[in-house]
Amino acid sequence: MNCAKLCLKPILEVKNLSVSFNTENGKNMAVDKVNLKLFPNTALGIVGESGCGKSVTALSIIRLLPKPSATIETGEILFSDNDILKLNPQQLCSIRGDKISVIFQEPMTALNPVHKIGKQIAEVIKLHNKNLNQTEIQKKIIRLLQKTGIPDPEKRINEYPHQISGGMRQRVIIAIALACEPSILIADEPTTALDATIQAQIIELIKKIKLKTKMSVIFISHDLGVIAEICDNVAVMYAGKIIETGNISDIFNKPAHPYTKGLINSIPGLKHKRKTILNTIKGMVPKGVADIKGCKFENRCSYAQPICKTKEPEQILIEKNHLVSCLFPLKTD
């Protein structure tokens, strides 16, 4: 299955993307020479802890970065034979919501509190389908709400966001994102703010939609468990860099980067005996990461060698579809 995907052309390709932010302490490289490939009808997970650059990477794809603080320093984002970073505002508008959609983390702040739900869904349909009349739009909205499992859709379209629950709001956001049948859906921590049983409902919904529509998904999360449920491939980020990519099984069962391994091992699960000390990654992300010449993870790595302080690791292919940025990748057999 994976070999076939390797031969396919990616539907989206991020090449050498670097994004910086202007802060009081100078320039901060939030995303540092990131390369990503999204293949058709697959889900790519981007996983990492806070500040690793995963959300900024996703926002860069549809150019929703805050101005003027964020600057795209270098890179190309190839989609449909175009570089998204070179498109003019009109061309960008025709892609956003239509070809590439986004679901954000906070369902409350993503919906306009003073507009009814029906109106907010209609907005995106009208924007990209100028020839539909009112009845057709209404029908489409009802169908969308049914597709995303919202009960009583005819009633819901006349309600305001505050009248429905968090899980329901997230379904509305998903409905808006799917309204124009995009080829790519970017989901940025869409279940983090939801309760466990509601999260399970939303995960099942996203899986079902992915199966039915053949859409490609970029799923961003700090939760490895959720990524494992939804994604086919995953990219692990640390301090603005992608340090490992591969399919789910390789990353979880044979992690090659000490950070990935540390992350997986530090999550409590059934394999840990209760009340025993968990394996942790010592220390924290260092300040002034940009000034570090060698590997950004070196100060926390239990396998670090002296050369890791001075030489920046390049990406190497350790097995089919499995890449790692480490001078001494862990033996995986």
Added chain:
Amino acid sequence: MPLLEVKNLKTYFPVKSGVFGRINEYVHAVDDISFAIKQGETLGLVGESGCGKTTVGRSIAKLYEAASGEIIFDGKNILNLRGNELRKIRRNIGFIFQDPFESLNPRQTVYDILEEPFIIHKIKNKKERKKKILKLIHKVGMPQEFLNRFPHQFSGGQRQRIAIARAIALKPKFIICDEPVSALDVSIQSQILNLLINLQKQMSLTLLFISHALAVVRHISDYIAVMYLGKIVEITDSDRIVLSCLHPYTKALISAAPLLTSAEKKQRIILKGEIPSPINPPKGCRFHTRCPNVTGICKKVEPKLKSVSKTAKHLAACHLIKTD
């Protein structure tokens, strides 16, 4: 005798509405909860939003006022205590909050924050306080130099260490941990969990660990109580909850936590609908509106928490579970 025994605890919050702010309804946040924790043990309290777990913690610490019931700590019902007597008991109950960015006074240095419990409980000698503070900061794995800094100069994980140092300052017997690692990154979470596990061993602490993260709770707890809409629906030891729980809500909760199930992707239990409002909880069994096994009696009669095992300590509140 257990160190803490909670009996029929009820905590309600009034809901003011209308132009005159009249109280028409109450949020039944905690609605008749009973449990006990033995010295040295950890009870985990899990549940989703609105289940009442945070209110339980805060009611025990008397940060919220209970409507009725008993909270017997070290043989005394703390709901009847006032003034000096209450202050004496409070030395033995520590509290760690969820948000490390809000639970520390931003205008106090770490030294001031850690000195406060000693001042309140009348450790008069300044030199003695300093000695204790130096020991404390070391105990939570931070260097002495940090004592002169302010909370905003630290990361979430470091602030949580400071909060833990404050909670253990007076060497309490019991600590209530309200989602202490939920706001932290995974790699920092494990550091803080390890710190709590070590401190518990060293100081023979008894813990009430409140969290929505089942995997974390299972790791640190001896027993787990599952809450739903103000009630305990199941309570048993941690491994038993994960491997052989009986209540349909617990089953759905366990199945919703991906890393707790086995490596093969099992069929998920997806509950229909949303969590009802705690202002007007459903009649009968509060879970009946979402339960896949609902029957007639579930809609009318509230099930009592009863023993469901002859061999292990295992209680569940469900009409359909038979004792084994």
